[in-house]
Amino acid sequence: MKFSTIGTSWITESFIKAAKHSGKASLSSIYSRSEETAKEFADKNQADNWYTDLDLMLEEDTEFIYIASPNSMHVEHILKCIENKKHVFCEKPMAITEEQLNVVTIQAKKQGVFIFEGYRHxxxxxxxxxxxxxxxxxxxxxxxxxxxxxxxxxxxxxxxxxxxxxxxxxxxxxxxxxxxxxxxxxxxxxxxxxxxxxxxxxxxxxxxxxxxxxxxxxxxxxxxxxxxxxxxxxxxxxxxxxxxxxxxxxxxxxxxxxxxxxxxxxxxxxxxxxxxxxxYEVEAFVKMIEENDNAYHDWLLERSRHVxxxxxxxxxxxxxxxxxx
Structure with a gap:
């Protein structure tokens, strides 16, 4: 599965390495607000493309987006990805409030995509x-x-x-x-x-x-x-x-x-x-999408809601x- 990333910290780099190691997902592009950071991070991680315009990146033919932006920006980025019918793998915490989580859950179901909170442990x-x-x-x-x-x-x-x-x-x-x-x-x-x-x-x-x-x-x-x-x-x-x-x-x-x-x-x-x-979480996420496992998705979201x-x-x-x- 092809994916793009939002965020250029060490955790994003770790995810890219894990995805490559799993053999289940390959990096297509990265997004950063800074052109210099975007270029440098894309070169370092062998991304095909880099963007400073998130809307342009979301027009790519990718299956999912990995999000590791600052916590307060997670929901905004998740909703943009959902609008473009992209599955979402978001680092914890996926939302700041239960109300926010309810909003992204409803929108994900409307668009027929999965959202997944990164709890690697x-x-x-x-x-x-x-x-x-x-x-x-x-x-x-x-x-x-x-x-x-x-x-x-x-x-x-x-x-x-x-x-x-x-x-x-x-x-x-x-x-x-x-x-x-x-x-x-x-x-x-x-x-x-x-x-x-x-x-x-x-x-x-x-x-x-x-x-x-x-x-x-x-x-x-x-x-x-x-x-x-x-x-x-x-x-x-x-x-x-x-x-x-x-x-x-x-x-x-x-x-x-x-x-x-x-x-x-x-x-x-x-x-x-x-x-x-x-x-291990990359494998679980990809398997959920490939098998269209809505029951598993609902269970994960219920756990996220309690947290x-x-x-x-x-x-x-x-x-x-x-x-x-």
């Missing part, structure tokens, strides 16, 4: 192993998930240059950039939560540099720690009455240990998987509002 083999092993811990009683990763962009912020990812204007912050990974995992594993509460550490511009998210379920809570202004070294764990699952990282899981409470033994469950871990709803509620309780809200 939820499509890897080791994550599937985690899901398969979950019943072995018995009744879940507590969960700790962390994505605490110091960002070099924070150094820019401290020098007075506010990057998109730490800007309210572009819907940045620790929760939207990193907290979305563990929250989407919690929703995928346990379903829609009863309640979501966020306790942020705000920077001087009112954006969250880090924070703790408490996700409430019937019989347990999920504690999520996320940060772009510190570096975590602890594991993530799921604690049950029969055992514990321990992950070295969420995106991707490279080590996954199962501790049995009765035998006191620990077993390593993780297997080697591709370093280009985005390849964006949780993010929105958590932010608004703390007064973290983005333009237009």
């Amino acid at each position: 939820l499509f890897t083999p080791n994550y599937q192993t985690l899901k398969d092993a979950l019943p072995q811990v018995g009744q879940v009683r507590s969960v700790l998930l962390q994505y605490i990763q110091y960002s070099s962009r924070y150094d820019m912020y401290k020098q007075g240059n506010v990057p998109n990812i730490l800007s309210k204007e572009f819907a940045g912050g620790a929760l939207m950039d990193l907290g979305v990974y563990p929250l989407s995992m919690a929703v995928d594993l346990f379903g829609e939560p009863k309640e979501v509460d966020y306790f942020p550490v705000l920077l001087s511009n009112g954006i969250d540099g880090s924070g703790t998210l408490i996700v409430t379920y019937e019989d347990f809570n999920v504690t999520i720690m996320c940060s772009k202004i510190a570096q975590g070294t602890i594991s993530s764990e799921i604690h049950g009455e029969k055992g514990t699952l321990t992950m070295d990282h969420l995106a991707p899981i490279q080590s996954l240990e199962l501790y049995d409470l009765k035998s006191k033994e620990t077993q390593e469950l993780a297997k080697p998987q591709s370093d280009l871990d985005m390849v 964006v709803s949780g993010l929105e509620k958590a932010r608004k309780k703390q007064g973290i509002l983005f333009p237009g809200e």
